[in-house]
Amino acid sequence: xxxxxxxxxxxxxxxxxxxxxxxxxxxxxxxxxxxxxxxxxxxxxxxxxxxxxxxxxxxxxxxxxxxxxxxxxxxxxxxxxxxxxxxxxxxxxxxxxxxxxxxxxxxxxxxxxxxxxxxxxxxxxxxxxxxxxxxxxxxxxxxxxxxxxxxxxxxxxxxxxxxxxxxxxxxxxxxxxxxxxxxxxxxxxxxxxxxxxxxxxxxxxxxxxxxxxxxxxxxxxxxxxxxxxxxxxxxxxxxxxxxxxxxxxxxxxxxxxxxxxxxxxxxxxxxxxxxxxxxxxxxxxxxxxxxxxxxxxxxxxxxxxxxxxxxxxxxxxxxxxxxxxxxxxxxxxxxxxxxxxxxxxxxxxxxxxxxxxxxxxxxxxxxxxxxxxxxxxxxxxxxxxxxxxxxxxxxxxxxxxxxxxxxxxxxxxxxxxxxxxxxxxxxxxxxxxxxxxxxxxxxxxxxxxxxxxxxxxxxxxxxxxxxxxxxxxxxxxxxxxxxxxxxxxxxxxxxxxxxxxxxxxxxxxxxxxxxxxxxxxxxxxxxxxxxxxxxxxxxxxxxxxxxxxxxxxxxxxxxxxxxxxxxxxxxxxxxxxxxxxxxxxxxxxxxxx
Numbered sequence: 001x002x003x004x005x006x007x008x009x010x011x012x013x014x015x016x017x018x019x020x021x022x023x024x025x026x027x028x029x030x031x032x033x034x035x036x037x038x039x040x041x042x043x044x045x046x047x048x049x050x051x052x053x054x055x056x057x058x059x060x061x062x063x064x065x066x067x068x069x070x071x072x073x074x075x076x077x078x079x080x081x082x083x084x085x086x087x088x089x090x091x092x093x094x095x096x097x098x099x100x101x102x103x104x105x106x107x108x109x110x111x112x113x114x115x116x117x118x119x120x121x122x123x124x125x126x127x128x129x130x131x132x133x134x135x136x137x138x139x140x141x142x143x144x145x146x147x148x149x150x151x152x153x154x155x156x157x158x159x160x161x162x163x164x165x166x167x168x169x170x171x172x173x174x175x176x177x178x179x180x181x182x183x184x185x186x187x188x189x190x191x192x193x194x195x196x197x198x199x200x201x202x203x204x205x206x207x208x209x210x211x212x213x214x215x216x217x218x219x220x221x222x223x224x225x226x227x228x229x230x231x232x233x234x235x236x237x238x239x240x241x242x243x244x245x246x247x248x249x250x251x252x253x254x255x256x257x258x259x260x261x262x263x264x265x266x267x268x269x270x271x272x273x274x275x276x277x278x279x280x281x282x283x284x285x286x287x288x289x290x291x292x293x294x295x296x297x298x299x300x301x302x303x304x305x306x307x308x309x310x311x312x313x314x315x316x317x318x319x320x321x322x323x324x325x326x327x328x329x330x331x332x333x334x335x336x337x338x339x340x341x342x343x344x345x346x347x348x349x350x351x352x353x354x355x356x357x358x359x360x361x362x363x364x365x366x367x368x369x370x371x372x373x374x375x376x377x378x379x380x381x382x383x384x385x386x387x388x389x390x391x392x393x394x395x396x397x398x399x400x401x402x403x404x405x406x407x408x409x410x411x412x413x414x415x416x417x418x419x420x421x422x423x424x425x426x427x428x429x430x431x432x433x434x435x436x437x438x439x440x441x442x443x444x445x446x447x448x449x450x451x452x453x454x455x456x457x458x459x460x461x462x463x464x465x466x467x468x469x470x471x472x473x474x475x476x477x478x479x480x481x482x483x484x485x486x487x488x489x490x491x492x493x494x495x496x497x498x499x500x501x502x503x504x505x506x507x508x509x510x511x512x513x514x515x516x517x518x519x520x521x522x523x524x525x526x527x528x529x530x531x532x533x534x535x536x537x538x539x540x541x542x543x544x545x546x547x548x549x550x551x552x553x554x555x556x557x558x559x560x561x562x563x564x565x566x567x568x569x570x571x572x573x574x575x576x577x578x579x580x581x582x583x584x585x586x587x588x589x590x591x592x593x
Contacts, residue, residue: 009013015120015412016286022424023278024073028066035062037269038086073275082279083272092246092276095261100280103170103250103257109174110182114238117186118193125194126220137194140187142552144504146511147246149180150527150534153252154542156498158535166254177253181245185238192234196227211519229299236292240285244417248508252531259419263512266423274427281420324557331378331550338375343368343521352537362539370543373521377544381510385438385503392445392502393495399445400487410446418443418505422514433445433522436515440505444498451494455487500555507548514545523548 027034035056041046057063073083082092121137156164156176164173200206200223209219247259254260262277263271337360347367355362361370399409422439429435508523509515518525525546530541 013407015409017517019412019416021070022428023275023282024070025066025068026275026424026427027062031397034060034086034271036440037271038230053340077279083277085270087270087273087357089266092272095273096258096276099256099258099261099277100284102255103243103246103259106177106181106246106250106255106257107239109178110185110242110246111239113178113182114186114189117183120278121187121190121566122197125197126223133453135188137191139553141184141191142501142504142556143184144248144508144548144552145181145184145245146252146524147527147548147552148183149177149249149252150541151182151545152176152180152530154534154538158206158538161485168255173253173255175248177255178251181242181249184245188238188241189235192231193224193227196231197223200226215263225299229296232292232296236289239288239292240417243281243284243288244419245370247417247419248512249424251512262420262423263514266427267513269427271427274423278420278424280539282416285416285420289373297379298519299413324554325551327554327557331547331554334547335375335378338369338371338373339379341369341372341375343372343374343376344519345369352533352540354537355539361543362537364526364537365533370526370540373526374523374543374547377521377523377526378547380433380516380520381503381506381524384433384498384506385499388437388441388444388502388506389495389499391441392448392498393492396448396452396495397484397488398492399449400491403453403457410449413443413446416443419508419512422509422512426514431514431517433516433586436509439509439514440502444502444505448491448495448498452491455490456483459483459486497555497558500551500558503551504548504555506548 022029035053036048037053038060054063062069076082080093082096084090085092085095117140153165153176156162163176165176167173199387203226206219206223209222243259246257247263249255250257250260251263258277258280262274262281265274265277345368347363348365350359350367351365353359353363353367359369359371361374363372364370418440421443422436425435425439425442426432429438502551506515507522507524507527511528512524513528516522516525518529526544527541527548530537530544534541
């Protein structure tokens with residue numbers, strides 16, 4: 001056990017060092033001449049002569065080589081020196097600190113919304129002693145923040161005019177961003193606690209306390225204390241999810257936070273500012289994970305800190321098979337109808353037309369048919385998600401046999417939301433479908449890897465393998481004929497259930513301009529393009545928004561139906577389903593990330 005912990009720690013440090021090195025070497029990894037980028041930022045009219053570029057390289061220290069640049073950047077970090085912005089020429093640290101303060105305020109407000117929503121979902125279970133948050137909470141947890149932010153801006157800001165829709169000038173400006181960011185997290189937290197409480201309230205000690213006349217309030221408080229320690233790591237992941245979701249929410253509402261700062265720096269190739277912003281976001285994620293671990297240790301107490309405290313198996317949330325079938329039928333019908341139309345035909349005389357028989361979902365700002373772009377965008381979004389899903393499956397099957405290595409690397413992967421990885425990848429290879437797929441693939445494997453590791457451990461400990469060894473079966477025979485078939489089936493079904501969530505993660509990167517580029521009809525990009533004329537043609541924004549909402553509903557209902565049928569666990573049984581529940585139904589699985 002000590003050796004496994006040591007290996008995991010070494011892997012964690014190696015992965016962290018690799019991420020920091022990638023951030024430090026961004027000027028060289030970007031594939032573009034940093035001197036040319038600085039020259040264009042300082043003066044767009046100045047000619048890029050070799051002499052001018054050489055002077056800029058000498059001024060920035062780029063002529064010393066990548067290793068010297070990395071050492072110079074790293075040596076300044078302990079002193080708070082993050083360099084000078086290539087665009088504005090000002091120090092990076094004040095901009096990072098200002099953006100971080102705004103983001104922390106927004107995340108604190110969003111976490112308050114999440115806690116209030118979670119309490120509302122948990123309260124009926126505590127009162128009745130049974131029940132579940134059900135599909136409603138799971139649906140809230142699966143809705144991407146950028147989609148909820150767009151709908152909130154459209155309904156509450158544009159149509160009803162209740163609240164301001166952009167800026168950061170007072171408490172009222174915080175309401176819509178905090179709701180958009182906090183509702184999915186609240187749905188996740190409420191779902192986790194409410195689903196675990198009924199099994200805890202059925203435990204023997206609750207019956208004894210009630211028989212002894214202990215008040216219902218005290219029993220409820222003790223049940224919550226029993227529930228929380230195993231779920232605290234999931235709460236930490238939800239807080240890290242707020243970091244990634246803040247990038248999209250800050251972009252929608254023009255909030256000057258650290259996420260919007262990082263995204264703007266990536267698009268303008270202001271690499272020193274991007275380095276500082278990404279470093280701040282990474283540190284925020286790691287600190288959040290450390291705080292979650294400390295809270296868990298505090299809740300467990302000295303006697304149980306070394307114990308593997310787990311919850312009783314929660315009752316699966318059952319759903320009728322008709323729900324995912326109906327959602328899939330609606331999506332397939334819309335996509336099939338759209339595939340029969342031309343998504344690239346431009347007709348400027350038909351701009352922003354309302355829905356009609358000729359254009360069932362109206363037209364966009366260039367007169368292109370929205371239904372056609374929606375249908376062809378499904379092929380791009382879901383096809384790329386299928387490739388990412390396959391890559392994650394193969395990687396998780398390999399890492400399932402290396403649990404110590406996987407656990408160390410997964411800590412770093414969980415501290416980086418897909419949006420932050422997308423920003424880094426876009427800075428290196430440029431925005432595009434391939435870069436977005438790579439970013440999601442780099443972070444989508446931990447849940448599948450944990451599932452595979454649990455199955456491998458269980459199969460290896462089974463008695464029939466001991467019998468195979470006793471009769472002289474070779475390790476390769478046991479691996480290929482027994483272990484892999486027992487592991488591959490359940491993990492493959494788990495990977496398929498994650499497909500809609502991966503598609504939503506890709507759509508979020510497209511919405512931020514980090515994924516597919518115009519004129520590609522990708523769903524997230526369609527939603528981003530329609531924001532410019534959302535007041536004149538709301539149907540152009542509602543079409544991809546409804547499609548993404550249906551995709552989120554399909555992810556939740558399919559996962560719930562499979563869980564009710566025991567579809568995730570395979571031959572792993574109750575123990576495996578308990579291990580994989582967090583990975584199959586949490587926000588990370590349905591969004592990516």
